[in-house]
Amino acid sequence: MLSAMPSGLDRLAPADVDREILRAGLIAELDAINLYEQMAARTANALLKKLLLDIAREEKTHVGEFLALLRRLDQEQEGELAAGAAEVEEMSE
Numbered sequence: 001m002l003s004a005m006p007s008g009l010d011r012l013a014p015a016d017v018d019r020e021i022l023r024a025g026l027i028a029e030l031d032a033i034n035l036y037e038q039m040a041a042r043t044a045n046a047l048l049k050k051l052l053l054d055i056a057r058e059e060k061t062h063v064g065e066f067l068a069l070l071r072r073l074d075q076e077q078e079g080e081l082a083a084g085a086a087e088v089e090e091m092s093e
Contacts, residue, residue: 022070
């Protein structure tokens with residue numbers, strides 16, 4: 001599962017293009033995290049495992065960066081993220 005740049009960006013308004021780019025970046029980083037963590041789980045080489053997990057952590061930082069900007073540019077997304085967090089809190093009570 002590898003992400004691809006969305007097609008049809010030239011037909012979108014500039015603000016929509018930016019949000020689509022951010023979402024594509026999020027997908028790519030999540031794909032990378034999964035890949036590195038899966039490879040780390042498969043290797044018996046301790047140094048390689050350490051390296052892969054370190055890189056996966058860096059990708060998680062990138063997810064945070066993309067998400068932080070997406071939250072600024074898409075108020076609906078921000079509201080839905082807050083609603084999702086509230087639902088998880090309700091479930092955990």
